[in-house]
Amino acid sequence: MTTLLINIKEVLQVRGTAIANVAGEAMKTLPILQNGYIYIVDDVISDVGIMANIEIASADKIIDCTGKIVLPTWCDSHTHLVYAGNRAQEFVDRINGLSYEEIANRGGGILNSAKKLQETSEDELFVQSAKRLEEVMRMGTGAIEIKSGYGLTTEAELKMLRVAKRLKETYNFAIKTTFLGAHAVPANYKGNQDGYMDLVINEMLPKVAAENLAEYVDIFCEKGYFTLKDTERLLKAAQHYNLIPKIHVNQFNAFGGVALGVKYNALSVDHLEELNDADIEALQGSNTMPVALPSCSYFLSIPYTPARKLMDAGLPVALATDYNPGSTPSGNMNFVVSTACIKMKMTPEEAINAATINGAYAMGLSETHGSITVGKAANLIITKEIESYNVLPYAFGDTNIEQVLINGKVI
């Protein structure tokens, strides 16, 4: 099956050779072809160029993209998309004055989601999660990371990861999975945090590894959740199973989690709403991607990750949704890109780089996703007729997407 996209007003993020990520100043540049074409063979990009040089005369399917922009699909490197039910009541409680912390302290928050998930069958959890995945695909997401962390028992954590695996197989979609058993201390371990860490490390981790259910390991390193000591214990243990860290740090407090992540070669450190100079120094010279989650800041009314500061320090930044029932009940990457421009003062070029190539890097997919490059997956967004790509973040709340191609097929 061959597909040819012709008369594309602008092809964004065209990278001749595959690059791992873009950092600092380089994030300001978004490589573009004017009046271009893209030729797809089966599920892969086979040729990209300008219409003046096109040599391909026919294809099984031809899509005329006159007036439209084509870009790689979004790479959402941080989600908790597999969850049960919702926490709309807590949303209302927050409107009425309770804080996120107060809700968590009275047994709401992550523990509320864990209770719901434990009571939900694996099949039902699949159905609820599949609906979310289909929605985000329609909104232009073409690769995604999914975490466990709402199970908090061995069985329920495995259930979450099995559902994520089933999504990957059912949809033939790029899904990377992360084991986040250390997301919150469950009620039956209250006052016995070490005991829960023992369970996570000695029972959950070996089972996750044995069933090959995750490639990455995560922990909510935060006051009131897990300490630096817990984090180091977990990351050390995870090394034995070749699980690479992608960790939640600096959401509410900065106390050294970033440096610890870097020490253990974390692929990414995520949240970073609170960030100090020592964190930035720790990231410099590392291979760790800082990941900002602006929809979470928006929904919880907490500070935005200082992306400008990171980029000015020569560092890369990736953008992701954090799609989850508590802090970010939205998987809309278009909103993330827009909010990054509006609230974090990222330019459209920086935000698009952060949500494509750098997002791919933050989940170990930069060889196959995140740019329009010959040999990469034919995962493409075709916009409506728009004046320029600046309209994508400008028209916040609107996706301006006309069609999405995943593995060469229009969805």
Ligand code: NIG
């Ligand atoms: O990334 N911060 C930790 N975990 C999630 C939210 C958890 C929840 O409230 O359910 C996050 O924001």
Ligand code: FE
């Ligand atoms: Fe998260």
